[in-house]
Amino acid sequence: MTPAAPGDRVARDDRVAAANRDALAVLVSVDGVGPATLESLLATIGSAADVLRVAAGPNGAASLGAANRDAAPDGVRVTRATLDRIVEAARSADTILSGMRAGGVHVLAMEDAAYPARLRTIEMPPRVLFVRGADAALEADDAIAVVGTRRPTDLGRRSSSRIGAALARAGALVVSGLALGIDGAAHAAAVEAGGTTVAVIGGGHGRLVPVAHDRLAAVIVDHGGAVISEHAPDTKPTRGTFPRRNRIISGLVDAVIVVEAGVRSGALLTAAWALEQGRECFLVPGSIEAPESAGCLAWLRDYGGVARIVAGVPQLLEDLGLAATAAFASAPERGAEPDHGHRARPGLRPPRHDLFGPSVEAVAMDLPAREASLVRALATGATTTDELAAVTRLPIGAVLAGLTVLEGRGVVTSTYGRYAFGINGPSIAPG
Amino acid sequence: MLATLVSATLLGLEGRPIRVEVDVASGLPGFTIVGLADAALRESRERVRGAVRNAGFVFPARRITVNLSPADLPKAGASVDLAIAVGMLMGSEQFRPAPGRIALIGELGLGGDVRRVPGLLPMLASLASHGIHRAIVPADSLLEANLVRSIESIGCRTLDEAVGQLRARRRASPTAPARVALADAAIAADPLGAAAVGSIGTGGRSREAATPDISEVRGQAEARRALEIGLSGGHGIIFIGPPGGGKTLLARTIPGLVPALGDDAALAATIVASASGEGPIVGLVRTPPFRAPHHTSSYAAMVGGGPGLAPGEVTRADNGTLFLDELPEFDRDVLEALRQPLEDGRVTIARAARSVTFPASFQLVAAMNPCRCGNAGVRKCECPRGAPDRYMNRISGPLRDRIDIWVWMPGISAASIVNGIEPESSRVVAARIAAARKIQTDRSSGLLNARVTGHALREICGLGRVERIRAIALADGERMSGRGTDRLLRVARTIADLEGASRVQVVHLEEAARWRAPATRSPLALAG
Numbered sequence: 001m002t003p004a005a006p007g008d009r010v011a012r013d014d015r016v017a018a019a020n021r022d023a024l025a026v027l028v029s030v031d032g033v034g035p036a037t038l039e040s041l042l043a044t045i046g047s048a049a050d051v052l053r054v055a056a057g058p059n060g061a062a063s064l065g066a067a068n069r070d071a072a073p074d075g076v077r078v079t080r081a082t083l084d085r086i087v088e089a090a091r092s093a094d095t096i097l098s099g100m101r102a103g104g105v106h107v108l109a110m111e112d113a114a115y116p117a118r119l120r121t122i123e124m125p126p127r128v129l130f131v132r133g134a135d136a137a138l139e140a141d142d143a144i145a146v147v148g149t150r151r152p153t154d155l156g157r158r159s160s161s162r163i164g165a166a167l168a169r170a171g172a173l174v175v176s177g178l179a180l181g182i183d184g185a186a187h188a189a190a191v192e193a194g195g196t197t198v199a200v201i202g203g204g205h206g207r208l209v210p211v212a213h214d215r216l217a218a219v220i221v222d223h224g225g226a227v228i229s230e231h232a233p234d235t236k237p238t239r240g241t242f243p244r245r246n247r248i249i250s251g252l253v254d255a256v257i258v259v260e261a262g263v264r265s266g267a268l269l270t271a272a273w274a275l276e277q278g279r280e281c282f283l284v285p286g287s288i289e290a291p292e293s294a295g296c297l298a299w300l301r302d303y304g305g306v307a308r309i310v311a312g313v314p315q316l317l318e319d320l321g322l323a324a325t326a327a328f329a330s331a332p333e334r335g336a337e338p339d340h341g342h343r344a345r346p347g348l349r350p351p352r353h354d355l356f357g358p359s360v361e362a363v364a365m366d367l368p369a370r371e372a373s374l375v376r377a378l379a380t381g382a383t384t385t386d387e388l389a390a391v392t393r394l395p396i397g398a399v400l401a402g403l404t405v406l407e408g409r410g411v412v413t414s415t416y417g418r419y420a421f422g423i424n425g426p427s428i429a430p431g
Numbered sequence: 432m433l434a435t436l437v438s439a440t441l442l443g444l445e446g447r448p449i450r451v452e453v454d455v456a457s458g459l460p461g462f463t464i465v466g467l468a469d470a471a472l473r474e475s476r477e478r479v480r481g482a483v484r485n486a487g488f489v490f491p492a493r494r495i496t497v498n499l500s501p502a503d504l505p506k507a508g509a510s511v512d513l514a515i516a517v518g519m520l521m522g523s524e525q526f527r528p529a530p531g532r533i534a535l536i537g538e539l540g541l542g543g544d545v546r547r548v549p550g551l552l553p554m555l556a557s558l559a560s561h562g563i564h565r566a567i568v569p570a571d572s573l574l575e576a577n578l579v580r581s582i583e584s585i586g587c588r589t590l591d592e593a594v595g596q597l598r599a600r601r602r603a604s605p606t607a608p609a610r611v612a613l614a615d616a617a618i619a620a621d622p623l624g625a626a627a628v629g630s631i632g633t634g635g636r637s638r639e640a641a642t643p644d645i646s647e648v649r650g651q652a653e654a655r656r657a658l659e660i661g662l663s664g665g666h667g668i669i670f671i672g673p674p675g676g677g678k679t680l681l682a683r684t685i686p687g688l689v690p691a692l693g694d695d696a697a698l699a700a701t702i703v704a705s706a707s708g709e710g711p712i713v714g715l716v717r718t719p720p721f722r723a724p725h726h727t728s729s730y731a732a733m734v735g736g737g738p739g740l741a742p743g744e745v746t747r748a749d750n751g752t753l754f755l756d757e758l759p760e761f762d763r764d765v766l767e768a769l770r771q772p773l774e775d776g777r778v779t780i781a782r783a784a785r786s787v788t789f790p791a792s793f794q795l796v797a798a799m800n801p802c803r804c805g806n807a808g809v810r811k812c813e814c815p816r817g818a819p820d821r822y823m824n825r826i827s828g829p830l831r832d833r834i835d836i837w838v839w840m841p842g843i844s845a846a847s848i849v850n851g852i853e854p855e856s857s858r859v860v861a862a863r864i865a866a867a868r869k870i871q872t873d874r875s876s877g878l879l880n881a882r883v884t885g886h887a888l889r890e891i892c893g894l895g896r897v898e899r900i901r902a903i904a905l906a907d908g909e910r911m912s913g914r915g916t917d918r919l920l921r922v923a924r925t926i927a928d929l930e931g932a933s934r935v936q937v938v939h940l941e942e943a944a945r946w947r948a949p950a951t952r953s954p955l956a957l958a959g
Contacts, residue, residue, distance in 0.1 A: 212821070384841045385653040396652045397926065401941035404905070416801050417653075417672065417839030 023048035029232035126230035133226030140173035148182025156260035168195020203237025255280035261295035434521035438514035439554035446554030453518030458494035466499030486543030509538035549708030664925030665879035672840030720751030
């Protein structure tokens with residue numbers, strides 16, 4: 001390292017910040033250094049770089065221990081075993097850091113300008129974030145979390161996709177936890193819609209769970225998003241790391257949307273953090289017969305004042321103040337849309353049509369005849385190719401070709417050979 | 432006294448002539464067989480002993496040595512029983528044969544009866560190429576033996592009858608029907624084309640009796656369409672759906688949908704059937720084989736092997752269909768072993784001493800549940816989280832690449848069974864398949880679309896500008912690999928052939944795109 005030119009303070013400050021960032025990353029990588037230990041060390045010894053300097057010096061562990069014991073205010077003392085490991089890490093700091101970089105992971109410290117501003121405001125924000133992807137993704141004018149159960153119903157998955165896509169199209173950052181089910185659907189839909197999404201994972205980057213979402217994580221990063229963690233890459237996810245992770249999800253956003261959650265779902269924990277951190281909380285209601293929605297319904301009953309209801313995707317965007325930016329690809333002109341059967345009753349304002357997505361006919365109007373008849377058939381409740389062929393009376397080959405076109409446009413999605421309206425489909429659920 | 436006779440053994444799918452030397456000499460009574468005989472052949476001693484005595488001859492109380500030559504060729508099976516017994520009778524001078532070289536093939540029962548052996552057809556073929564023109568064969572197998580035109584075969588039921596034949600040197604056996612030359616047999620066996628196939632399966636129990644008609648599959652129009660396309664172009668197909676959706680029934684209709692085998696293919700199929708010991712063979716096998724090995728099948732059962740290097744299921748399915756039900760439940764090794772045959776149309780079994788190559792050009796048809804519990808997509812899936820993905824991932828990438836058509840079959844609703852359009856019969860579908868295949872083989876010098884690759888594939892597709900853009904969008908937009916694009920084009924070409932269209936059109940591409948492999952779909956498909 002060349003000595004800094006006199007007066008070149010900015011460059012020197014940068015270097016100090018970089019050294020400190022690296023030192024923090026090394027410290028956090030040490031087994032046994034949790035938030036409390038880290039705070040204790042920093043409070044008694046100084047900056048992270050100072051800690052490593054003392055550790056690397058002669059008799060490192062003893063010096064660290066002495067300094068920590070003398071100054072530790074209320075008895076949070078670092079154990080000897082941990083101190084030994086810190087000394088060891090201080091000696092192999094370069095290996096640890098280069099390993100991290102090789103895995104495409106870089107470090108963001110709380111002091112860095114790129115550290116997300118929203119996250120700074122929470123209680124005990126993570127000192128460092130391990131980031132895979134672009135820092136820029138973490139900061140957005142609007143950031144919304146979409147979370148929920150790992151075992152959703154088909155409808156829940158669909159809601160998650162539609163919400164994720166609508167948020168992305170409205171220019172909001174979609175944040176979630178990369179879990180199976182609701183989380184994954186929201187991430188994937190945001191990417192599909194051309195938006196940015198950030199996944200906060202519960203373990204280290206080297207221990208990504210679920211493994212099934214390996215490729216999804218890569219796709220998120222490839223599309224300008226990021227996967228972040230407060231844990232060093234080697235950290236194994238455990239029962240305890242996921243609830244802690246949830247506070248970061250809510251901390252990164254303005255509002256948390258829970259799509260489906262059973263009574264004991266971790267998604268409700270994220271919602272609880274959101275309220276604690278002064279974020280908004282929205283819950284998608286569901287049937288009282290569906291265990292997947294029991295948690296959401298319980299919250300809507302118990303926290304009626306603060307927990308808000310998701311009455312539809314356009315309504316949600318309006319409630320979030322995103323409606324102005326949201327553009328419906330084929331929104332019908334007001335008045336041109338046929339009545340859906342809503343009757344104005346005295347004292348009740350009829351729902352505003354433009355708040356619902358395009359109607360079946362509006363979507364069908366923009367499509368060639370073959371695809372239009374398939375959309376109408378889907379709206380009558382047909383879900384399989386057999387049923388679609390029976391309703392449309394098209395030959396099976398035409399049904400299949402038409403579905404390819406519709407799927408390519410996002411109007412329909414398919415799972416296990418059943419078809420439903422997708423993120424660009426009409427807002428009226430089939431059947 | 433020394434007697435020398437000719438017989439044959441089976442090695443893989445090939446016959447090998449064997450010289451059988453029997454020496455009956457004075458000395459301590461004994462019976463020794465030398466010349467790399469396997470277990471079945473060593474036990475020949477006991478069969479010959481019983482057969483000779485019970486047929487009314489005398490088992491000589493002398494020193495009997497049987498030498499099977501060539502000495503270094505491992506010999507398997509009981510096909511030389513008859514030659515050993517006859518040689519012993521000649522060696523002990525119990526009868527004197529008329530002059531002339533004649534081969535003897537057959538297994539002996541303890542009562543002196545001559546029984547069928549597997550592989551008679553290839554054995555006789557090898558004898559013919561070694562200049563043998565007459566053979567005594569089991570009477571049961573005479574129709575099979577008569578497929579080899581250059582050998583005059585005489586059917587015998589017992590050892591006694593065989594001895595009588597050798598003594599008398601009559602020109603033809605009284606039990607032999609008029610000989611039919613191989614080429615004639617091909618025509619005689621199939622005078623009415625495909626329609627007559629049912630009457631000449633292997634044996635009286637015609638295989639067609641068990642083949643359901645495709646009209647019995649209710650609903651599932653997409654899967655029926657996919658099967659028709661797959662069979663037309665020789666594309667590998669997989670049906671994915673919950674139990675009870677008709678996957679297996681659909682696969683079992685295949686023998687009724689594919690055209691009868693041509694002469695060369697029929698001869699190859701007959702040789703495989705003969706070597707595998709499949710029932711009595713009464714003529715050329717015209718029905719394309721349909722093999723459905725269970726998912727517990729071992730590596731050797733699938734690929735071939737064992738002491739006699741016997742052909743495995745992939746070879747027995749040559750020129751026909753290999754149906755693998757519950758694909759992910761097969762052992763990984765067994766599935767990986769399918770890669771070579773799927774790529775090259777043959778399989779090589781290498782052992783320390785020697786290696787053999789068997790034909791193994793088959794149409795792959797597979798079926799699987801969407802997950803282990805089978806409920807995904809119908810009811811609530813009871814698998815642990817992530818398990819459905821892992822279940823799908825048991826099918827390795829290279830094997831996925833060999834499957835052109837992926838069909839998702841949702842469970843069928845009662846409504847679609849009752850209201851559905853009356854499905855077409857196998858006869859109607861088979862006619863379309865045959866026509867589409869003819870277009871392909873005429874165009875690509877005998878190849879079906881599934882075997883056409885690279886430049887030739889793009890040439891036969893004849894994509895115009897619009898079609899080219901659409902193909903790129905369908906392949907590119909979905910992050911398809913080069914192989915994925917080829918698969919899309921191949922299937923589209925077959926769809927066009929079924930319509931008789933000379934060029935691939937956008938609608939063909941769009942239909943083909945419906946059956947892309949699951950991993951090549953949009954990011955939405957990545958979310959578990």
